[in-house]
Amino acid sequence: MAYIDLDNVDVDFPLLKPEHRSLKRLLSAPLTRSRFGIDARRRLVLHALKRICLSISQGDRVAVVGANGAGKSTLLRVLAGIYPPISGTITIEGSVAALLSMGLGMRDDLSGSANIEFCLLLQGVPPKEIAHRRDEIASFTELGDYLDLHVGAYSSGMRVRLAFAISTALDPNILIIDEIFAAGDARFIKKAETRMVDLINRSKILVFASHSIALIERFCDKAVWLDGGEVRQYGPIKDVCQAYLASLG
């Protein structure tokens, strides 16, 4: 059974000003009577997520809504294991894949197929499966011989195609998406959409952050509304969206 359980999770971003980043300041701090304290307890921090309690079970399709800076992306990164919380407990059962931004780790100096292989390795795909998945990705992109060319020479459309194909080639239990991206020319967009919907349907849990109410109503049945780093409301999508939209006025 795949599930996610967040209990009182806090995430703080230290605001590391240039002067805090310097060893010199740290070393000279006790000597000079500086007005800037470098006390471990009195550092400037940004509370990105505050006391988040959230439990998501198998089959749930959860939308994450909220204004800019509400903590949506941070929450997704916490779920993906990228931002370790400063306090609280996270329990996740099931393999996680996160589509956070396009072109993860693509290197301009490598060929398209070398990039596919490398990105799959980075995502933790078992080596035995790599050859098979590489072929699948290659045929989906329809880039043909271009895959032997280094990515730096690609047009932006070709690059997006490749990135999209790679990042949607995974087969996770828990799928985390930060805004759906569609790419390429009209025909490719259609193909890409089918692939995305397929991926979403295969996953056991979906967590999807978006500003498009139409998209989240299409894919999700629950929603969590984040406001200023806190959960304002969590429940059936209709209720949460209604309250959220009402708050926008």
Add this chain to the structure above:
Amino acid sequence: MSANYLIIKKRVRLTTAFRDLTAGIEAWRLWSKLAQQDLVARYQRSWLGPFWLVFSAAIFLIALSIVYSTLFHMEIAEYVPFLAMGILCWGFISGVAVEGVSTFVEAETYIRQVSVSLFIYVFRVLYRNILIFLHQFIVALFVLALFGKLRLTTVPLAVLGLFLLFLQAGWIISLLAIVGARFRDLPQIVTNVLQILFFITPIFWEPSLLGAKRWIADYNPLNSVISIIREPFLGHVPILDHYWLVLGTNAFGWLLIVVVYSRFSKRIVYWL
């Protein structure tokens, strides 16, 4: 796709470092690929490619040999092999130190997007520098053979020395990577320290030249690190003190990493 089961608790546990170290070693395909790609990228579109490494090592060696063998009144046949091995080891040590500082900074895009053991990026820098080392090793071996200094009987000891050197580099990169992610002044500090170390370490001069002040070389761990590689390649058996010093700094360094990594690994992504 990351681990199946993930629990993050408040307490700092020393097992964090061991768990991530194991995970890092297991992901050897990833870091070896990263390191190879780094080198390919560095020498792309150049004619000699990675053989620039060989070429520049050779040029440096020839230039220094001519001047310093005269200055120190040493036989070319004695001095050049000695210098070749010293320069080879020094190149590795300084490369590791300089690139170690930016290990996590250069991997920022990866660290922000996938949750994998941070040691993968440490091993990437280590392996990249080992590959560079092996290229330059060709020059040193050629020089040894040219002057008939290569002694096969002590080669196993030299291999042991190389192993200890690489092990040493592992904790140095880890430590510099963590501190370098937090304090961006570190590259300048490291460059300065390296410059001094190059001159106070017996690389292009023999420790015996110090006379009464020989302790300057004897208490320098870098001298031991280099000696347990250089001497066996030149057919000598290094004194035991060198091994003790190298094993001691290795043990100390790795213990330090276990503590420091376990304490700070969760903060690193916030420092980038």
